[in-house]
Amino acid sequence: MHHRIHQRIRTANIWILTSIIIVVSVTLTTMMNLVFAQIGWGGRVAPLILVLGMVDAALVPAILAPIFLNLFKRAANLQDLNQQLAQEIDERKRAEQAAERRAANLAMVSEMAIACAAASPDTYLPKLIAEKLHSITGAFAVGLSTYEAQDRVLTTRCLSVSGKILDAANKILGRSILGLASPVSPEALNLMLTDGFIIADSLTETTFGAIPRPISAALQTTFGIGSFVGLGLCYGGELWGAAVIALRAGQSPLERDIALTLANIAAVALRRQKAEEALRREKQFSDDILQGLPGVFFMYDDQARLVRWNRQHEQMLGYSAQELAGMRATDFFEEQDRELITRQMRKVFTEGEADAEATVVTRIGQRIPYYFVGLRTLLDSKPYLIGFGIDITDRKQVELERQSLIGELEAKNKELEQFTYTVSHDLRSPLITIRGFLSLVEKDVASGNTQRVKTDIARIMEATDKMQRLLEELLELSRIGRLMNPPQFVPFETVVREAIDLVRGRITARGVQIEIAEDLPTVYGDRTRLVQVVQNLVDNAVKFMDSQPQPRIEIGQSGTDAQAGGKPILFVRDNGMGIDRQYQDKVFGLFNKLDAQSEGTGVGLALVRRIIEVHGGRIWVESAGNGKGATFYFTLPTQPSFRGGQAW
Numbered sequence: 020m021h022h023r024i025h026q027r028i029r030t031a032n033i034w035i036l037t038s039i040i041i042v043v044s045v046t047l048t049t050m051m052n053l054v055f056a057q058i059g060w061g062g063r064v065a066p067l068i069l070v071l072g073m074v075d076a077a078l079v080p081a082i083l084a085p086i087f088l089n090l091f092k093r094a095a096n097l098q099d100l101n102q103q104l105a106q107e108i109d110e111r112k113r114a115e116q117a118a119e120r121r122a123a124n125l126a127m128v129s130e131m132a133i134a135c136a137a138a139s140p141d142t143y144l145p146k147l148i149a150e151k152l153h154s155i156t157g158a159f160a161v162g163l164s165t166y167e168a169q170d171r172v173l174t175t176r177c178l179s180v181s182g183k184i185l186d187a188a189n190k191i192l193g194r195s196i197l198g199l200a201s202p203v204s205p206e207a208l209n210l211m212l213t214d215g216f217i218i219a220d221s222l223t224e225t226t227f228g229a230i231p232r233p234i235s236a237a238l239q240t241t242f243g244i245g246s247f248v249g250l251g252l253c254y255g256g257e258l259w260g261a262a263v264i265a266l267r268a269g270q271s272p273l274e275r276d277i278a279l280t281l282a283n284i285a286a287v288a289l290r291r292q293k294a295e296e297a298l299r300r301e302k303q304f305s306d307d308i309l310q311g312l313p314g315v316f317f318m319y320d321d322q323a324r325l326v327r328w329n330r331q332h333e334q335m336l337g338y339s340a341q342e343l344a345g346m347r348a349t350d351f352f353e354e355q356d357r358e359l360i361t362r363q364m365r366k367v368f369t370e371g372e373a374d375a376e377a378t379v380v381t382r383i384g385q386r387i388p389y390y391f392v393g394l395r396t397l398l399d400s401k402p403y404l405i406g407f408g409i410d411i412t413d414r415k416q417v418e419l420e421r422q423s424l425i426g427e428l429e430a431k432n433k434e435l436e437q438f439t440y441t442v443s444h445d446l447r448s449p450l451i452t453i454r455g456f457l458s459l460v461e462k463d464v465a466s467g468n469t470q471r472v473k474t475d476i477a478r479i480m481e482a483t484d485k486m487q488r489l490l491e492e493l494l495e496l497s498r499i500g501r502l503m504n505p506p507q508f509v510p511f512e513t514v515v516r517e518a519i520d521l522v523r524g525r526i527t528a529r530g531v532q533i534e535i536a537e538d539l540p541t542v543y544g545d546r547t548r549l550v551q552v553v554q555n556l557v558d559n560a561v562k563f564m565d566s567q568p569q570p571r572i573e574i575g576q577s578g579t580d581a582q583a584g585g586k587p588i589l590f591v592r593d594n595g596m597g598i599d600r601q602y603q604d605k606v607f608g609l610f611n612k613l614d615a616q617s618e619g620t621g622v623g624l625a626l627v628r629r630i631i632e633v634h635g636g637r638i639w640v641e642s643a644g645n646g647k648g649a650t651f652y653f654t655l656p657t658q659p660s661f662r663g664g665q666a667w
Contacts, residue, residue, distance in 0.1 A: 127155040128280050135288035140399070144292045145176035145260070148285045152262060153179035156273060159244055160265040162196070165289065166203070166258045173261055175199040203258075211251025211258055216279055218248055218272050225249030225263050248273050254286035259293070294397045315391075315408040320401070323348045323364055335410065337382035353378045353386065367393040367404045376411070388415045453482045506659065509546045511539040511589065515574050518553035525561050529570055533557075536575030540587045542655040544634045549655070552630050553591065555623040556651050560593035565646075567595055580654045586636060587657065592650040598642040606640060631655070 134151050138144060149163040160180035164173040178185055178196050189195050203211075210217075217225050223232045225247035245268040252260040262282065266272060315335055318327035325346050333340060336351060348364060349357040356377035366373040372394045379389040391408035456475045463471040515535055519526065526533065542549065557572060564570040573592040579585045598606060607628040631638045631653050638653035 127277065128284070130155055131281050131284050135284055138288065138292075140292075140295055142292075143177075144288055146179075148288065149177040149179040149262070152264060152281065152285075156264055157267075157270070158264045159267045159270075162263045162265075163260060163285075164201075164262075165260045166252075168257065171203050171208070172200045173203055174201075176260075208258060211261065212253055212256070215251035215253050215282060216249070216275050218246060220246050222247055222263070222265070244268065245270055246272055248278060250278060250282040250285075252282050252286035252289060254283060254290055257290075259286045259289040291397060291400075295400070297396065314410075317391075317406055317408070319348055319364065319393075319404040319406075321368055321403070323361070326403070335381070335387065336379065337385075342382075351379050353380055364393065364404060367395050367406075368402055371395045388412050450482075453479050456482070504545055504547050506544050507546060508541050508543050509549070510541050511549075511587075511655070514542070514546065514549045515539070515553050517550045518557060521550070521554050522558045522561065525558060529561050529564060531561050531564065531570040531572055534571065534573045534575075536573075539576060539589075540657055542587070542657055543659055544655060545630075548630045548633075552627050552653070555627045556591040559623055560591060560595060560649075563595045563649075564593065565596035570594065577652065580637075583635075583637070583654050586654040588652055588654055590650050590652045592648065594648040597645050597647040598640060598649050599645055600642070607638070627651075627653075 131148075131151055134147060135144070138147055145163045145165060149161045152158070152163075153161040160178060162175060162178045164175045166173050175196050175198065185196070219225050221232065222244075245266045248264040248266065250262040250264070251258060252262060262285065264273065264278075315332045316327075316329040317325060317332055320326055325343055325348070328343060333343065336343070338346075348360055352360050359375055360377055363373040363375040372392070374390070374392045376388070376390050379387045381387065388411045389408055390411045391406050393404045393406035396403055396405055456478045460472055460475045460479070463469075463475060512535065519533060553574070557574075560572050561570070571594050573590075575590060575592075577588045577590055580588050607624045628638050635656050636654035638651065640649055640651050642649040
């Protein structure tokens with residue numbers, strides 16, 4: 020652009036010089052004519068002069084007219100070019116000024132950020148921030164307040180201004196500015212959080228209403244203050260303080276972006292120092308306080324290394340203090356929980372807090388359900404995780420018991436439905452029989468057939484007896500779950516021998532050989548009910564021996580049930596007719612008789628299952644199939660269990 024303008028100027032100058040030469044030549048020709056006339060050469064040169072004069076008269080106007088016309092055009096163009104050049108120079112100056120302002124703003128931001136970042140933990144940040152804002156903005160004065168979210172109050176902490184002016188301001192206010200606490204209305208709080216930038220001529224507005232208007236006017240008049248800039252010091256969606264910058268009369272206001280950037284730096288610094296103060300207060304806790312905590316206390320650095328803990332932490336894990344130092348968090352948890360722990364610890368450092376449930380593995384391999392809460396904090400400007408944890412074994416046990424009770428209740432409801440259906444079905448059968456034979460009795464009486472009457476009555480009596488047995492066994496089934504006798508420790512061999520004595524007649528009549536294993540355990544429960552279990556199982560085995568020539572029943576123990584806390588697995592095994600696999604899950608159902616022609620009501624095994632379950636055990640049957648015998652396995656407790664807060 021500059022090159023083109025200068026080129027045009029040089030061209031215009033050439034045209035001007037050419038025009039001047041032509042004018043000068045014409046002028047000289049005219050003057051020579053006059054001179055020749057005066058010296059007497061007029062006669063000799065008259066024709067030449069005449070010719071030159073005529074040429075001058077004809078050519079000069081023709082030559083000079085376009086020259087001067089072009090000269091005027093060139094001058095006009097030159098004026099336009101000069102204006103363009105001046106405009107470009109102004110634009111460049113404005114760009115240079117903007118660059119200078121950006122550089123100055125960047126310098127202010129850098130100076131503020133470096134000062135806050137380099138501040139030691141003992142530095143009083145409100146004073147540092149106010150003084151730094153005062154110096155880098157060149158303002159008349161800067162006041163800084165901190166905000167307490169719990170009380171919703173802004174408290175003036177520092178005013179950076181000369182001492183005499185501060186004294187005068189205190190006199191006008193009637194009290195010291197420092198320590199002045201002003202409530203923050205919800206509207207003002209929302210304004211600071213959403214905008215955080217106010218330029219006004221009133222100190223009242225820029226202090227968000229903290230200073231009344233009459234006092235604000237007095238201060239401005241006394242000190243000749245121009246405008247004010249109010250800043251909400253916000254970070255992370257929270258208010259940490261406020262700053263008021265009083266500008267001198269005629270001083271240009273701060274740009275919005277730079278002012279908000281400075282406010283953000285100040286807010287981050289206040290937030291950091293508040294967290295550091297909290298950590299310093301935490302560090303001041305004595306070991307006695309830490310050791311007196313009801314749960315586990317721990318502190319990890321940002322590499323997940325343990326740096327501090329209490330005695331409960333050592334006792335739970337079983338490690339010494341020397342062993343714990345420097346161990347990582349994942350060293351204490353089951354492998355399947357380590358990813359969860361790593362993820363939640365990372366969440367603490369990125370989001371500020373997290374919690375988790377996992378299984379801790381102690382030094383000796385014991386597994387403990389564990390719940391912890393972790394919080395991020397700063398110590399010497401470094402992030403740490405501090406947390407608390409508790410052993411939740413009892414809670415987990417309660418949850419398991421609750422789930423077990425829910426499952427048991429669902430099973431009971433299902434069983435009740437089946438019970439209702441079965442009872443109504445099985446009790447209906449004797450009633451139908453009675454009703455049918457009563458009609459026959461009526462006919463036989465009318466016909467005088469005494470013998471038929473007796474037969475009909477016998478059938479009716481048989482049906483009523485069956486109904487009586489059904490009702491008695493249903494009543495017995497309903498009593499299961501209520502103790503007939505207090506629970507006690509009793510050798511299982513004693514239980515077995517009492518049960519065998521009760522069915523001795525059936526055993527002898529069938530010629531069954533009974534084998535009782537040695538070293539049977541001592542069990543804990545209702546002795547009478549336990550005898551009833553063995554009695555029903557042995558009686559059931561004898562009843563279904565079929566045509567076995569050498570019937571045998573074996574009673575013993577087959578290890579322990581790891582899933583049931585090591586309860587002994589007891590069994591009653593026979594070599595009778597066996598049970599087909601498709602019926603093995605049904606034998607414990609109410610009134611379920613695999614052989615409809617066999618004696619009994621089908622309640623016996625249902626009673627057995629109910630008694631075993633009431634004692635906290637379980638029962639199942641195994642059989643290779645028809646003709647291959649059956650084995651009934653069941654578990655019983657060897658120690659008291661607790662139900663409803665009482666030992667049972």
